[in-house]
Amino acid sequence: MKYKLIKAIDVAGLTFLTPVVRLCYGEEPKKQLQEIGRFIVVPLIAFAVFVGLWGAIAPRHKTKSGEVPTPLVVWDAASSIWRFHDREADKEDAYGLSGKTREQKLAIVEKRLSQLEPLETLANQHVKEANAARTTSVEELVGPILTQYEKLDAEFSAAQTEREAALKRDAGLLASADRAAREAYLQRVRDHAAKTEAEREQLKELKAEETAIRAEKFPQLVNALKAQTRIAEERQYLGKLSEQLGHGNRTLKLDEQMAQLRADQVTFLSAEGDAAFMLAQRIVRQEARIQKTSESTYAKPWTLPMQIYRSLACVFAGFLIGSAIAIPIGVLCGLSKTFMAAMTPFIALFKPVSPIVWLPIALIIVGGFIPDPDKHWLIDFLANLPLLGWMKINPAFIASAITVALCSLWATMTNTALGVASIDKDHLNVARVLRLGFKDRLFKIVIPSSLPLIFAGLRISLGVGWMVLIAAELLSSSEGIGKFVWDQFNNGASDSFAKMMVVVFVVGLIGLVLDRIMIVFQRLVSFDDAAAAI
């Protein structure tokens, strides 16, 4: 059991857990504790230090779009993203509910709404109080500054007028051709200008001090506003929810439309002439409307979890396209030096090209193949697939996937070529002695022997693809994590910055998991004891 566990950990590339397992089995506790200290505690401390430094440094740096968010703010943003996703899912459910469950749910929602009312009044009251408290405290602080400002301002302008008058007076006394006197006069004017400038600076400083005090955060107000926003958000959500459960509900809408239809049908039986024609038309229209309503779903906005799902689908689509191109070409390159020579210029030329260049090209080409996405068979087909259909795969998605493929396939291709070319000569001799045909040689000897290197290449490719994808989505506006970042950047709400930081961690975490998965595959196909690099 113990060795099986350790082996599984090793295959999964989570070797830092090995000492924990060994410790649980009581094996050399001192040594295991040392290992745990080094491989678990030290990284945790390092991360804690990082978070601490971040929290300490972030508030000092003010940008045009607000403060750099602290870890706490980012955490808040993450939970707000999750809450949004959760609530949208609720609304979607509510739209499809019918019968008793709908009524029960509606009752719960209304009850909660009525509970919220006093809370909201209270929150508003708090905000009002906080605002008042803030005003008094600010005025208290600002008052003396303002007094001083006014005093100085009056003093300075009086002094300036006086100086100017003196200068004007003395200008009349200047003797002609008295060079030295004129020089001295000029100097006096210069001094006057400098002094005026200095006084202006002084006033400006005072003004800045005042602005700073007015802009300073007032914790009481911040908290009150936060609570108020939270309640307002919930109330809005519950309002929408009750709408989805009430008159916006699909079943209710259908019932209403059906009733209308039945009434029309009854009148139609006795109608004559023009009226009959009109009614018939109405019935047909109503039937079509009912059909549409019964197929309709809640118009759910994109939430980050949905966008993550779509991004993952996109990266795997690109990865599959890339691998399907890279592996066969890589195998051919490895088998034939001539073919390799033919491919080398392409590999060398296209490998360094940035995704930013591939994307517009891919968009144009895909756009050429799919001029009208609403009526194209491919888009239609993809929209009806299970698990993928709801993602609304569009040309931008396809172009992003192609960009991922184009940027990521090179690592797989070169690694496959290397793997095939460096196959052990003895293994080929075995194939010769057995007189294996080309197909058998390829699938029984060449490919199995190069699998570890192929998978090493695939691992790099997936990592590159994930990096490229975010940029591609950002540019192509294909719904996904990249689009989320771009929307936040353009939207400029108070928590946009924090939400972008959330994405940093989400992207990093998913990249890490993808890499781990590829390591497991790599370990499973590698046949020697040499552990794959982590």
Added chain:
Amino acid sequence: MAFIELDNVSLGFGPDGDRTEVLTDVCLEVEENEFVAVIGFSGSGKSTLIALLAGLLLPDSGEVRIHGKVQTEPGPDRGIMFQNYSLLPWLSVYGNIELAVKQVFPEMKTAERKQYIQRYIDMVNLTGAEWKKPHELSGGMRQRLSLARTLSMQPEVLLLDEPLSALDALTRSQLQDEITRIWEEDRRTVVMITNDVDEAVLMADRIVPLTPGPNATLGQSFEVTLERPRDRTTLNFNPDFKHLRNEVTEYMLDINREAKELRVADAIELPDIQPIDLTTPSGRMAS
């Protein structure tokens, strides 16, 4: 007509100007069911010789004939057991043998094949290790697997390329006995390459020395007339065995000496100079 004939076979490597002749005018005849050991120093072209027999290499001049037929490509009728096992590391013990069996006997039914493979696994005492990968096996077990794979092809000729040289002494003697036992049960023509005189005397019917390369060729052959089965424990006291062993060893040393003398004759004579330290003692201290 002998079963295997090597007829004035020569083989060299390299371009015209910088050519190494590995084998020159090698002639060898092996009778059917004979066990021949080719013995030689390392680097004398032993592996090249076995590759020629297997058809992995083609001679520059001369012919390799089996059953009177000139050989032009390798095939499963000449089962070769490589020096470094050449097992496929991604296949299990069973899988390695299965690959060979499937290729050589494609008409065999699944159940029959399973039994057949198991028989060879049992034959080399690998029972229980069927699903292990080569890297989980010891050197001796790997070589046994290699032997089982080669035997499972039911070759007419068994070519053993220093099969035991990578093993420790104990495993080695154990495998020597096993190979001899299997060969005695199921006689067939064997050519074994070795660098161990004892091994050759113990196992073979005839010993053929290979002169040191380049331009290696086969020397005078020694018949081993010791009775089978040969028991290594009593053999050490057998005067015939001792005599033959000494004779072969002496011969090998002789040809090696000759070859060295020959080589010295056309070697460039190096100037006899000694480096002299010319630095002053103080200079040496400073540095």
